[in-house]
Amino acid sequence: MNEKSTAASVEFRNVCKSYADVQAIKDVLFKVEAGHLVTLLDPSGCGKTTTLQMVAGLEQSTSGQIYIGDQDVTKASVIMRDVGMVFQSYALFPHMSVLENVAYGLRE
Amino acid sequence: MLSFAIPGTVIGVSYVLAYKVPPIELTGTGVILVLCFVFRNMPVGVRGGIAAMSQLDKSLDEASLMLGANSFTTIQRIILLLLRPAIFSSITYGFVRAITSISAVIFLVSADYDMATSYIIGRVEHGDYGTAITYSSVLIVIMLAVIMLMQLLIGKRKLHNESN
Numbered sequence: 306m307n308e309k310s311t312a313a314s315v316e317f318r319n320v321c322k323s324y325a326d327v328q329a330i331k332d333v334l335f336k337v338e339a340g341h342l343v344t345l346l347d348p349s350g351c352g353k354t355t356t357l358q359m360v361a362g363l364e365q366s367t368s369g370q371i372y373i374g375d376q377d378v379t380k381a382s383v384i385m386r387d388v389g390m391v392f393q394s395y396a397l398f399p400h401m402s403v404l405e406n407v408a409y410g411l412r413e
Numbered sequence: 414m415l416s417f418a419i420p421g422t423v424i425g426v427s428y429v430l431a432y433k434v435p436p437i438e439l440t441g442t443g444v445i446l447v448l449c450f451v452f453r454n455m456p457v458g459v460r461g462g463i464a465a466m467s468q469l470d471k472s473l474d475e476a477s478l479m480l481g482a483n484s485f486t487t488i489q490r491i492i493l494l495l496l497r498p499a500i501f502s503s504i505t506y507g508f509v510r511a512i513t514s515i516s517a518v519i520f521l522v523s524a525d526y527d528m529a530t531s532y533i534i535g536r537v538e539h540g541d542y543g544t545a546i547t548y549s550s551v552l553i554v555i556m557l558a559v560i561m562l563m564q565l566l567i568g569k570r571k572l573h574n575e576s577n
Binding site for chain 2: 358361363383384388389390392393394396398399400409410
């Protein structure tokens with residue numbers, strides 16, 4: 306692996322997320338080093354998707370800090386974070402061809 | 414949904430009474446006709462839109478955001494294109510209901526702003542059936558032409574996985 310990697314570490318510092326009365330995740334604390342492959346494994350409904358969505362910026366945490374590399378991205382928007390995510394349902398655009406789906410991210 | 418459920422005659426009389434005094438005097442103008450149609454047919458369009466929106470997977474717009482598109486681009490290139498059938502049916506429904514409406518508008522029309530339907534009723538009352546039938550036929554042709562034009566402009570939603 307001689308190619309220069311652009312991977313960055315992901316760190317959660319006491320991150321909590323609640324929806325109204327429901328506490329989805331509570332005091333999550335971990336650090337994934339750059340280039341490491343990590344699996345989140347837990348029963349259904351325990352907050353795995355919520356955690357990943359908070360990494361991507363699709364959900365905002367209620368409290369705590371999220372770091373990507375050295376940058377605090379807790380309040381950063383999806384576009385600012387530059388994180389890729391593959392959805393459980395694939396999220397392919399049904400009105401577009403395969404080429405258009407692939408090319409969507411390349412357009413301005 | 415209330416404006417959809419209330420009988421048209423009640424709506425018509427209500428609009429006349431509500432807008433004949435200041436500060437908003439609209440009785441006898443064309444604006445009151447437009448307002449009446451908009452608010453009377455809006456519940457159907459809104460309900461149709463909500464139903465169509467709830468069918469869309471939430472991850473589609475999330476995926477669009479992840480790929481670098483802003484909210485405006487996402488609405489323009491993903492949401493609106495997938496909502497085409499709902500938009501078309503709502504516009505068609507609203508237009509057909511408006512152009513064929515008689516109950517509410519019979520109170521709202523004036524000499525300057527008359528509608529074909531109330532004019533046709535007037536002709537029938539005078540026993541002038543020939544003119545009334547001619548107007549009705551023209552109304553049908555206009556309706557068909559506008560619906561076909563809207564179909565052409567808005568078009569069908571093309572889903573690539575449906576072609577197989």
